[in-house]
Amino acid sequence: MKSRFQWFLLLALMVFLSGCVHVISKDLRIKSDPSLTLSQVRQNPDTFKGKLVVWGGEIIETVAQKDATTQIEVYQRPLGWRGEPGETYPSEGRFLVLYDKYLDPYLFRNGKKITVAGEIIGEKIKPLGEMDYRYPILSSKQIYLWPEYYYYSYPYYYYDPWWGYPYWGWGIGFRYDYFPRHYHHHRR
Numbered sequence: 001m002k003s004r005f006q007w008f009l010l011l012a013l014m015v016f017l018s019g020c021v022h023v024i025s026k027d028l029r030i031k032s033d034p035s036l037t038l039s040q041v042r043q044n045p046d047t048f049k050g051k052l053v054v055w056g057g058e059i060i061e062t063v064a065q066k067d068a069t070t071q072i073e074v075y076q077r078p079l080g081w082r083g084e085p086g087e088t089y090p091s092e093g094r095f096l097v098l099y100d101k102y103l104d105p106y107l108f109r110n111g112k113k114i115t116v117a118g119e120i121i122g123e124k125i126k127p128l129g130e131m132d133y134r135y136p137i138l139s140s141k142q143i144y145l146w147p148e149y150y151y152y153s154y155p156y157y158y159y160d161p162w163w164g165y166p167y168w169g170w171g172i173g174f175r176y177d178y179f180p181r182h183y184h185h186h187r188r
Contacts, residue, residue: 023083023144024054028117038076038092038136045123045136053138055095056085056115062108070103071096073135074114083115084146096124096135099143113146 022029032052041048057077064070076092077085097116108114118138125132 021082023115024117024142028052028142029054032117038095041095041120041136042093042134045120045134048120048136049122051120052117052141053120054079054083054115054117055138056083056113057091057095058085059108059110059112059114060094061110062103062105064102064105068102070099070101070108072099072103072108072114074116077113079115083144085113085115094128094133094135096137097140097143098137099140103143108145112148115144115146116140117142 032054034054036048036051036053038055041053055074055076056079057074060073060075062070062072074095074097076095077087078089080086097114097118098121116138118140121137121139124135124137126135127133
């Protein structure tokens with residue numbers, strides 16, 4: 001009986017710890033330069049070409065291109081310890097991510113959180129409102145699309161035998177929209 005309990009505790013600990021790891025692979029995080037900020041790179045992206053960074057934020061737009069690649073425009077947010085973009089921290093701007101295969105714009109839709117490890121390959125100037133905006137471009141090595149959480153309330157009925165009368169109440173729950181997805185770029 002004691003050994004079953006120990007196995008259960010070990011299994012529970014493994015499940016708990018697996019949810020506490022960073023979403024970008026250790027190899028890419030070691031190779032990346034955590035000191036490079038989006039603000040620095042936006043000043044002159046060509047001086048940082050070839051550097052690997054891990055950035056994240058909220059997707060603004062995903063465009064499937066004619067050559068079967070995908071371009072994602074991201075509103076940058078600082079990353080937490082697991083690599084999840086924060087929601088309340090100020091942004092340093094926007095950047096573009098190029099992925100060498102098709103990604104469905106429905107899955108990568110506006111407002112979804114994303115974390116990207118990628119190599120800086122240059123810049124693209126695009127109109128943003130009435131001004132021209134300088135976007136640093138990352139060639140993605142790994143993308144993590146964060147699941148959405150939905151909070152909802154639901155009515156429930158409860159009968160309390162002690163007090164002898166029923167009552168209605170409201171509960172609060174949450175759920176994921178889907179399982180999180182990793183997208184890796186492997187050079188051939």
